Amino acid sequence: xxxxxxxxxxxxxHRPNFxxxxxxxxxxxxxxxxxxxxxxxxxxxxxxxxxxxxxxxIWEFLAQGLWVTxxxxxxxxxFSLIFGVILAxxxxxxxxxxxFSATSYIEITRATPSYLIIFYAxxxxxxxxxxxxxxWAAIVGLTIYTSAVLAEIIxxxxxxxxxxxxxxxxxxxxAPFSTMSAIVLPQALRRMVPAIVSQLITLIKDTSLAYVVxxxxxxxxxxxxxxxxxxxxxxxxxxxxxYFIICYILSVISRRLExxxxx
Amino acid sequence: xxxxxxxxxxxxxxxxIAILATAILTACDAGSTATVAATTTTAIKPTTNIATxxxxxxxxxxxxxxxxxxxxxxxxxxxxxxxxxxxxxNDPISKKLEGFEIGMAHEFAKGLFGDADKVEFIESVSANRxxxxxxxxxxxxxxTFTINEQRKQQIDFSGNYYVAQQxxxxxxxxxxxxxxxxxxxxxxxxxxxxxxxxxxxxxxQAKSLLFSKYSEAFVALENGQADAVTTDDVVLSGxxxxxxxPANYQIVSEGFTxxxxxxxxxxxxxxLLNYVNSTLSAMKTDGRWKSYYDKYVKPxxxxxxxxxx
Amino acid sequence: MDYFGxxxxxxxxxxxxxxxxxxxxxxxxxxxxxxxxxxxxxxxVTPGGGLKAMAIVYTEFFRNTPFLxxVLALxxxxxxxxxxxxxxMxxxxxxxxxxVGTLALSLYTGAxxxxxxxAGLLVVPPGQSExxxxxxxxxxxxxxxxxxxxxxxxxxxxxxxxxxxxxxxSAILSSIALVDLMSRASYVNNRIDRTFEVFTAVxxxxxxxxxxxxxxxNYFEKKLNPHRASTLKLRGAR
Numbered sequence: 001x002x003x004x005x006x007x008x009x010x011x012x013x014h015r016p017n018f019x020x021x022x023x024x025x026x027x028x029x030x031x032x033x034x035x036x037x038x039x040x041x042x043x044x045x046x047x048x049x050x051x052x053x054x055x056x057x058i059w060e061f062l063a064q065g066l067w068v069t070x071x072x073x074x075x076x077x078x079f080s081l082i083f084g085v086i087l088a089x090x091x092x093x094x095x096x097x098x099x100f101s102a103t104s105y106i107e108i109t110r111a112t113p114s115y116l117i118i119f120y121a122x123x124x125x126x127x128x129x130x131x132x133x134x135x136w137a138a139i140v141g142l143t144i145y146t147s148a149v150l151a152e153i154i155x156x157x158x159x160x161x162x163x164x165x166x167x168x169x170x171x172x173x174x175a176p177f178s179t180m181s182a183i184v185l186p187q188a189l190r191r192m193v194p195a196i197v198s199q200l201i202t203l204i205k206d207t208s209l210a211y212v213v214x215x216x217x218x219x220x221x222x223x224x225x226x227x228x229x230x231x232x233x234x235x236x237x238x239x240x241x242x243y244f245i246i247c248y249i250l251s252v253i254s255r256r257l258e259x260x261x262x263x
Numbered sequence: 264x265x266x267x268x269x270x271x272x273x274x275x276x277x278x279x280i281a282i283l284a285t286a287i288l289t290a291c292d293a294g295s296t297a298t299v300a301a302t303t304t305t306a307i308k309p310t311t312n313i314a315t316x317x318x319x320x321x322x323x324x325x326x327x328x329x330x331x332x333x334x335x336x337x338x339x340x341x342x343x344x345x346x347x348x349x350x351x352x353n354d355p356i357s358k359k360l361e362g363f364e365i366g367m368a369h370e371f372a373k374g375l376f377g378d379a380d381k382v383e384f385i386e387s388v389s390a391n392r393x394x395x396x397x398x399x400x401x402x403x404x405x406x407t408f409t410i411n412e413q414r415k416q417q418i419d420f421s422g423n424y425y426v427a428q429q430x431x432x433x434x435x436x437x438x439x440x441x442x443x444x445x446x447x448x449x450x451x452x453x454x455x456x457x458x459x460x461x462x463x464x465x466x467x468q469a470k471s472l473l474f475s476k477y478s479e480a481f482v483a484l485e486n487g488q489a490d491a492v493t494t495d496d497v498v499l500s501g502x503x504x505x506x507x508x509p510a511n512y513q514i515v516s517e518g519f520t521x522x523x524x525x526x527x528x529x530x531x532x533x534x535l536l537n538y539v540n541s542t543l544s545a546m547k548t549d550g551r552w553k554s555y556y557d558k559y560v561k562p563x564x565x566x567x568x569x570x571x572x
Numbered sequence: 573m574d575y576f577g578x579x580x581x582x583x584x585x586x587x588x589x590x591x592x593x594x595x596x597x598x599x600x601x602x603x604x605x606x607x608x609x610x611x612x613x614x615x616x617v618t619p620g621g622g623l624k625a626m627a628i629v630y631t632e633f634f635r636n637t638p639f640l641x642x643v644l645a646l647x648x649x650x651x652x653x654x655x656x657x658x659x660x661m662x663x664x665x666x667x668x669x670x671x672v673g674t675l676a677l678s679l680y681t682g683a684x685x686x687x688x689x690x691a692g693l694l695v696v697p698p699g700q701s702e703x704x705x706x707x708x709x710x711x712x713x714x715x716x717x718x719x720x721x722x723x724x725x726x727x728x729x730x731x732x733x734x735x736x737x738x739x740x741x742s743a744i745l746s747s748i749a750l751v752d753l754m755s756r757a758s759y760v761n762n763r764i765d766r767t768f769e770v771f772t773a774v775x776x777x778x779x780x781x782x783x784x785x786x787x788x789x790n791y792f793e794k795k796l797n798p799h800r801a802s803t804l805k806l807r808g809a810r
Contacts, residue, residue, distance in 0.1 A: 025615075029622015040653075061355045111736070111782045112775050113743035115754070123394045123767050131399065134385075205638035209744070211475070214386040219641055225355050226648075227346060227478035230485070230507040233652055236645035240637045247636035394767060449667070451749070454758045472669065472749035473759070479648065483749070486651035488668050 049231040053238065058225060065221030066242060072135065072217065073204045076142035080203065081196075083143060084150030089180065091155055102151070109148035115209045117145045122213040138210035138217075146203045153195045157188030197254035201247045208243075218242060328534040330375075333402055339375060341368040342387030342401035342527075346478050348501030349560045350407055353386075360384055364405040366555040367424070367546070371403070374542050388475065389456040393417055396529045403539060404527035407495060409457045419532070420525035421539045424552070425560075426571050427495035428518030429461050432484065432502060435513050439491050442519045445469040451480035451489035458494040461520050477502060484512075491515075495522050497560065523571070546570075579764035580773045590756030591777055597674050597752065598739045598781070604678035605738065606731075609685025614715065616690050627686070634683035640744050643676045647748040673745035681738045688730040692723035732789035736782045743778075753777050 052058055090102030109117070118141030125132060125140070132140060161184050169179040189196070208219035222239040226232045333339055343364055344351035351362040365384070372382035387395055387406045395401045396418050407427070410420045431450075433439045439448065446468035452458045454473040462471055472489050474480045481502045483489040492499065496514060503512045526543070528536050546552045547570035561567055580587070615627035634642070650657065650672065657671040696719050704714035746755035753774060761770040 025618045025624075026622045029624070029626055031622075033622065033626060055356060057356045057358070061358065107786070108775070108779065111740075111779045111786070113740040113754070113778060115743050116771060116774060116778075120771055123391070123398065124771070133400070201636065205636075208638035208640045211640075214388060214391065216386070219638065221355070222641075223476070223478070223644070224346070224353060226482075227476070228355055228505060230482070232482060233645060233649040236641055236649060240641055240645070243637045243641065244633065248632065251632075251636060454746075454755065455762045459759075459762065470667075472667075473746075473751075473755060474749050475747050479644075482648045486648065487656065488647075488651060 044233070044237075048234045049229065050234055052225070052229050052231070053234070061225065062218065062221050062238070062242070065216060065218040068135070068215065069204075069207045069217040070246075072138050072142070072207050072210065072215070075139045076146065076203055076207075077200055079139065079143040080146035080150055080200075083147035084154055085185070087147055087151035088154035088158060091151065092158060106148045106151050109145060110152070112145070114142070114145040114206050115212065117141045118206075118209055119212045134210070134213040134215040137213045138207065138215050141210075141213070142203055142206055145206070146199060149199050149202075150196060153192050153199060154188060156195075157192035158184055160191060161187050194254050194258045197250055197257075201250050204247055204250070205243065329402075329532045330534040330538055333535070334375060337376070338381045338383050339368070339372045339403070340383045340385060340401045341371070342392060342395050342404040342406055343368060343384050344388075344406045345386040346476055347407060347498060348505050349497060349562075350501070351384075351405075352501075352505075361559065363425075363555050363559040364407070366559065367543075368403075368405055370546060370551060371539065371542055374538070389453050391455075392527060396527050399529070402528075402535065406527075407498060407524055408527050409495075409522040410525040411457060414527075417530070419528045419530050419536050421528065421536065421543055423523035423525050423571055424543060424547075425497070425524040425568075427497050427522040427524060429458055429493060429520040429522060430496045430499055430518045431515040432481075432492040432499040432512060433490065433515060434484065435511055437490065440515060441517050442466050445491065448490040449488065451483045451492045452494055453477055453480060456494065457520075457522065462493050465519050478505075481506065500565070577769055577773070579760070579766050580769055583760045583764070586756050586760055587753070587773065587777065590751060590753040593670075593751055594739070594742055594753045594777075594781065597670070597677065597742050597745065597750070598735075600674050601677040601681060601738060601742070602735055604674070605681035605685055608678060608682030609689055612682065612686035613689035613693065616686065617693060631683040631686050634680050635687070639676070639680050639741055640747065642680060643673065643744060643748055646676045647672045669745070669748050669750040673742075673748055673750045677738060677742055677745065680741065681734060684734050684737075685731065688727055688734060689723065691730075692727035693719055695726055696722045728792045729789045732785050732792070736785050736789075739781050739785075740778065 087102050087106060090098050091106060093099045093102070118138055121141035121144060122132065122134065122137035125137070165183060165187075166179060169183050170176075174182070207217055210217055211220045211223070214220075218239060222235050226235040229235070343360070344362075345353040345360070347362065347364075349362055350364045351360065353360050368382050368384070369379040373379040375381070385395070385401050387401065387404055389406075392404050392406055392408055393414065396404055408414075408420075409427075410423060414420070431439060431442070431445075438444060442465050445462075445466040448469055449472055450462060450466070450469045451472040451474060452462055454475060459471065459473060462469060472480070472483060474483065477492070477494060477498055480489065480492045480494075484492050485506070492502065496518065499514050503509050503514070506512065526539050528539060552570045556568060556570075612627045612630060615623045616631075618624055647668065651668075656668065657675070658668045659666055659671070700718055700722075701714050704718040705711075709717065742752060743754040746752055746758070749755075757770050757774045761767060764770070
């Protein structure tokens with residue numbers, strides 16, 4: 001049924017060539033890598049202004065920012081998952097009004113830069129009587145954006161569940177709500193785990209945009225460091241590694257689940 | 264069997280998330296506002312010699328209005344610059360927020376609560392100072408905030424506490440000697456600032472590069488991406504001071520605008536405005552203004568000054 | 573008379589400037605990132621270690637770090653290495669904000685496109701490439717004539733989503749002084765101070781840019797065999 005996608009289609013055993021493509025690509029690859037190391041990595045290590053990173057205080061300063069980033073991301077992830085499911089169900093609803101309002105919310109939000117939405121959450125919402133500090137404004141802004149994107153992913157998941165399952169559940173006497181929550185939704189979510197996780201990684205990266213609401217998260221702290229010490233590349237390198245560790249771990253987890261799923 | 268395993272792995276992840284959730288939630292509860300505030304607030308030991316000099320000399324009007332709200336809250340929320348040497352700078356190493364404007368904010372808190380530490384600082388970049396006031400993110404803004412007619416229509420200003428001039432910062436040996444030389448040059452400044460508007464007015468031929476922070480405008484100059492940085496002289500001298508190689512830069516002496524700095528307050532709060540104005544004029548006459556100025560601004564600009572009337 | 577949107581109408585020429593810049597950046601990045609994506613996707617399916625490893629490092633690095641950080645590091649960092657990317661061409665001046673911004677956007681989007689293309693290539697059943705190779709086609713020929721034409725069909729909807737994300741990401745380039753839609757919005761807002769009106773206008777402008785792409789994606793998704801579409805596992809945009 002499902003297409004086998006675990007094997008590489010191009011890895012075909014063929015007779016050994018005198019002029020091996022395999023050997024060539026390996027050689028070019030290592031050559032380019034060596035040049036990169038020679039031209040960029042080695043000068044960066046020896047000429048870079050790394051001294052300030054010997055100070056514990058700098059790491060504390062960055063850790064403070066990282067902790068804010070983690071907390072903002074955590075709350076935003078929880079809320080976006082909840083609202084994402086609600087919006088997806090809303091869009092699939094039979095009621096015209098529900099479906100129309102969910103659809104227009106999703107489409108407008110998805111077309112807007114998340115940068116703008118975070119700023120709006122901070123500046124615009126108070127005009128509607130909702131007051132938020134920069135911490136919660138960042139969470140709300142990220143949630144508004146991510147829940148719309150997740151809603152689309154989840155909807156695709158729901159639609160990919162075989163129609164026969166709905167019919168079978170109904171004929172067994174299950175109510176529409178329990179059919180959805182007990183049978184369809186779990187399958188839809190499971191099927192979409194890689195896409196959902198990839199969007200959550202985007203969310204974590206987008207927390208860096210919260211500087212527009214003056215949130216002192218990791219990137220802001222990094223900018224404060226290079227403002228003071230003028231070592232843009234070195235500081236950004238450190239920041240990048242910190243983000244990379246978080247995001248990469250998540251993507252590895254997601255890939256594990258994906259592989260398990262396809263068996 | 265396979266199915267069972269899969270379920271187990273999902274519930275394991277679920278459990279992990281649940282544990283993480285409780286951990287983070289409890290961490291937040293424990294720190295409550297402290298953890299959230301710690302990121303934007305930097306508590307400073309009051310500069311005691313100054314603070315005691317004229318402790319609570321101003322009388323607080325009793326029919327408070329919004330002033331009463333602030334007092335009940337127990338702290339004054341002030342929007343300040345975090346990247347402005349001499350006026351408001353957040354030092355990554357000492358973790359201290361320091362500067363002329365920060366000192367003044369402490370004085371306002373002292374006058375209200377008798378405690379200079381009852382103040383919370385929120386970073387206000389140029390573009391969000393007015394929205395911050397209008398949306399009640401902050402009570403007052405002390406952030407190198409130029410008084411002008413356009414802004415007066417949206418917010419109220421106190422009397423001015425400093426008069427700056429907009430000037431140009433260039434590399435030593437630059438051909439730029441005045442505003443007239445800016446035609447066709449890349450001039451860096453900040454989005455949403457008066458400097459940007461003044462630049463457009465005074466040197467319409469210049470190519471403006473708009474960044475989100477002055478510090479980044481300065482990096483652009485350092486890199487040669489910009490030929491000049493323009494904004495108020497105090498800001499410029501602060502940028503030179505914090506640069507890694509101050510000897511490479513100079514400020515073009517001729518200024519092209521005057522920028523009276525005032526404290527921004529939301530409209531319709533006469534009691535707060537009165538309080539700020541009376542405290543401010545007290546500070547100007549009793550020497551507190553001068554001691555803060557000499558402590559923070561003079562080392563940065565090298566210019567001694569008297570309080571402006 | 574004062575009505576909602578008055579300030580916007582009066583400053584439409586300013587917005588137009590930024591609108592054009594956003595379009596240009598998106599067009600050039602669109603082409604560049606597709607090129608990068610194609611090359612990297614091919615490198616990832618080549619036999620042998622070196623090039624493949626590089627392709628993996630590239631995609632993982634750019635996909636797992638924030639675009640803002642990449643942009644700031646490239647714009648403020650490259651000159652520190654003595655690299656100044658700016659030039660004049662056809663009487664037009666391309667300053668560093670434009671060149672570096674476009675480059676950063678292409679590198680970031682390219683990493684995503686490479687992954688989308690690779691997913692497309694892998695969906696084509698392995699039997700096909702084996703058949704092509706046994707018919708005597710070379711590796712390049714079998715890729716070009718057999719695998720890629722099939723993969724492209726599957727890859728168009730995710731590609732469209734990535735382009736939508738790319739246009740939205742271009743807003744971040746306003747932080748390196750690119751005079752784009754976002755930057756113009758802040759410029760106008762600084763003069764008329766109508767936060768709500770200005771930002772409503774920007775949302776509409778971005779909507780105009782992304783709408784045709786969104787329609788295209790919908791069209792192709794409906795046209796495609798739903799079963800195969802679902803095996804592609806709709807990657808989240810961005």
